[in-house]
Amino acid sequence: MSEQKITIENGVLRVPDNPIIPFIEGDGTGVDIWPAAKLVLDAAVEKAFGGSKKIAWKEVLAGEKSFNASGEWLPEETLNAFREYLVGIKGPLTTPVGGGIRSLNVALRQELDLYACVRPVRWFEGTPSPVKEPWKTDMVIFRENTEDIYAGIEFQQGTADCDKFGKLLEEQFPARYKKVRFPNSAGYGIKPVSQEGTSRLVKSAIDYAFEQKKPSVTLVHKGNIMKFTEGAFRDWGYEVAREDYGATDFEGGPWQIIEKDGHQVIIKDVIADAFLQQILLRPSEYSVVATLNLNGDYISDALAAIVGGIGIAPGANINYISGHAIFEATHGTAPKYAGQDKVNPGSVILSGAMMLEHLGWQKAADLIYEGLGKAIASKRVTYDFERLMEGATLLKCSEFGEEIVSNM
Ligand SMILES: NC(=O)C1=CN([C@@H]2O[C@H](COP(=O)(O)OP(=O)(O)OC[C@H]3O[C@@H](n4cnc5c(N)ncnc54)[C@H](OP(=O)(O)O)[C@@H]3O)[C@@H](O)[C@H]2O)C=CC1
Ligand SMILES: O=C(O)CCC(=O)C(=O)O
Numbered sequence: 001m002s003e004q005k006i007t008i009e010n011g012v013l014r015v016p017d018n019p020i021i022p023f024i025e026g027d028g029t030g031v032d033i034w035p036a037a038k039l040v041l042d043a044a045v046e047k048a049f050g051g052s053k054k055i056a057w058k059e060v061l062a063g064e065k066s067f068n069a070s071g072e073w074l075p076e077e078t079l080n081a082f083r084e085y086l087v088g089i090k091g092p093l094t095t096p097v098g099g100g101i102r103s104l105n106v107a108l109r110q111e112l113d114l115y116a117c118v119r120p121v122r123w124f125e126g127t128p129s130p131v132k133e134p135w136k137t138d139m140v141i142f143r144e145n146t147e148d149i150y151a152g153i154e155f156q157q158g159t160a161d162c163d164k165f166g167k168l169l170e171e172q173f174p175a176r177y178k179k180v181r182f183p184n185s186a187g188y189g190i191k192p193v194s195q196e197g198t199s200r201l202v203k204s205a206i207d208y209a210f211e212q213k214k215p216s217v218t219l220v221h222k223g224n225i226m227k228f229t230e231g232a233f234r235d236w237g238y239e240v241a242r243e244d245y246g247a248t249d250f251e252g253g254p255w256q257i258i259e260k261d262g263h264q265v266i267i268k269d270v271i272a273d274a275f276l277q278q279i280l281l282r283p284s285e286y287s288v289v290a291t292l293n294l295n296g297d298y299i300s301d302a303l304a305a306i307v308g309g310i311g312i313a314p315g316a317n318i319n320y321i322s323g324h325a326i327f328e329a330t331h332g333t334a335p336k337y338a339g340q341d342k343v344n345p346g347s348v349i350l351s352g353a354m355m356l357e358h359l360g361w362q363k364a365a366d367l368i369y370e371g372l373g374k375a376i377a378s379k380r381v382t383y384d385f386e387r388l389m390e391g392a393t394l395l396k397c398s399e400f401g402e403e404i405v406s407n408m
């Protein structure tokens with residue numbers, strides 16, 4: 001078997017039996033999680049395909065490991081590897097609050113134009129949950145990944161640039177400038193939201209809903225307040241449903257309905273704050289969720305908490321057109337646990353299972369779901385679950401990986 005690149009032809013991935021897959025170990029708990037995840041992914045592929053398929057892992061550096069080695073946080077070589085090999089996976093990377101480097105996670109998404117952050121939220125039987133009926137939460141978040149305030153256009157209070165920007169506002173847009181409550185001590189952030197960015201994200205959510213036979217796509221926004229960004233997201237979302245999918249008014253509108261190949265998908269919308277209470281009160285009304293970058297960040301952690309926490313919340317950053325994808329957990333580096341072989345490796349493992357599905361290696365992904373499900377059901381779990389379960393056995397991060405493998 002020779003190591004080969006994954007390629008894309010006419011929008012279809014061509015996956016060799018021994019694909020080269022770049023990975024970033026990650027900062028903080030990355031050193032604990034990555035080896036456990038690799039063990040599980042390799043074992044699942046081996047078991048599913050009896051040795052006829054195998055991932056050729058290629059380590060690429062980013063974050064603290066890279067900075068210590070070369071003085072660079074995100075080397076061009078790493079970006080080029082993800083560009084060249086199309087599909088990769090990563091552990092979490094640190095982002096300092098306030099000053100310092102901007103998020104490397106966000107930079108990777110922007111550099112590769114990975115416009116859809118796809119985060120499925122499902123409950124595994126036996127997982128401890130703060131709600132009474134966690135099985136009713138079964139959603140997939142499509143978070144716009146390249147725009148919104150994550151574009152990083154900010155002006156720091158007290159700098160010459162900030163003064164210049166304030167002056168521009170004052171001179172060119174005096175009525176709006178008057179609305180700035182404390183102009184002499186304000187910093188500013190800009191929130192770009194475009195029709196192109198919205199349309200491609202909402203399309204990927206609608207396509208997914210048809211592929212997976214889901215009943216609805218809900219556009220989550222705060223369009224009552226931010227009319228020309230969040231409100232425009234809603235309007236453009238409905239527009240793409242009508243213009244690209246032939247959607248028609250549902251019960252008089254603005255909700256829409258699309259019918260295709262014997263399946264119906266309702267396109268609806270909800271304001272973000274109402275949505276955050278409804279996911280606790282009426283979760284079964286929501287299925288696929290399309291939303292902007294910041295809303296999606298908040299919503300993914302909130303939904304993860306309902307089904308067991310960010311320790312088992314997976315994700316993928318995908319450009320459905322170019323074929324580029326980087327799979328990664330929803331959680332961060334959890335620095336207080338770094339190097340303790342303690343945290344739950346489930347998020348990166350399930351992100352890896354999503355990657356295997358993306359490669360068309362469903363059999364291997366299913367083995368991971370089976371192994372993880374059985375490990376949780378037998379109450380042999382890491383600290384985050386053990387502390388909430390009665391009669392559970394506490395496992396280390398590495399032991400939980402081994403437990404999944406032995407349950408495949
Ligand atoms: N995509 C990425 O790489 C991301 C990176 N980050 C970065 O990570 C750093 C730390 O961020 P922070 O806000 O503390 O968020 P984290 O997600 O790292 O941690 C918050 C809490 O979540 C729980 N948690 C996190 N990971 C796991 C796990 N694997 N298993 C079980 N529980 C887990 C822990 O809860 P408890 O204390 O209850 O045990 C932890 O204290 C920051 O630099 C941030 O910018 C953040 C999010 C995503
Ligand atoms: O990049 C970061 O530090 C945070 C990213 C994040 O919170 C997320 O991807 O959910």
Ligand SMILES: [Mg+2]
Binds near residue numbers: 297298301330
């Ligand atoms: Mg987040």
